[in-house]
Amino acid sequence: MSEHNGGCHCGKVKFTAKDPIISVACNCQRCRKLSGSLHLGVIFSEENFSVDGELSSYEYVGGSGNKVNSKFCGICGCKIYSKAELFEGLVSVKLGVLDDALDFPPQMEVFTNYKLNWLKDNGCIKESFEEAAVAERLTSILENL
Ligand SMILES: [Zn+2]
Ligand SMILES: [Zn+2]
Secondary structure, eight states: OOOOEEEEESOOOOEEEEHOOOOOHHHHHHOOOOOOOOSEEEEEEGEEEESSSSEEEEEETTTTTTEEEEEEEEETTOEEEOOOOOOOTTEEEEGGGGTTTTGOOOEEEEEGGGGOOTTOSSSSOOOESSSTHHHHHHHHHHHHO
């Protein structure tokens, strides 16, 4: 079992997460805008994730047409995690708020149709998906982990 800590910039929100499932880079324009930069998320089971501190939330419709709830610190604005209706029981923790972010190179990338054309990886990405059928393939990968 591995345990990981993290938190926001101002320090009001702290969290602990155990046993990462997969690290994912999403290249869609929605995630890019919401993150303010590049989106990288580490997926954990909701039951292995606990937060201390007050979070604000913002709900929007994700790429699959399902709702996504983004949780962030209302003081410093750091995005902490998001929860997608489609992926029941899972949370996607933003890579940059994990204290040990270096330990989570992305293993999978989605929405490569929108990938910034200068962006390269170091060979860590094993699976890449274009926009088409991303949700289904993502679901099958997570179900088979
Ligand atoms: Zn904060
Ligand atoms: Zn995205």
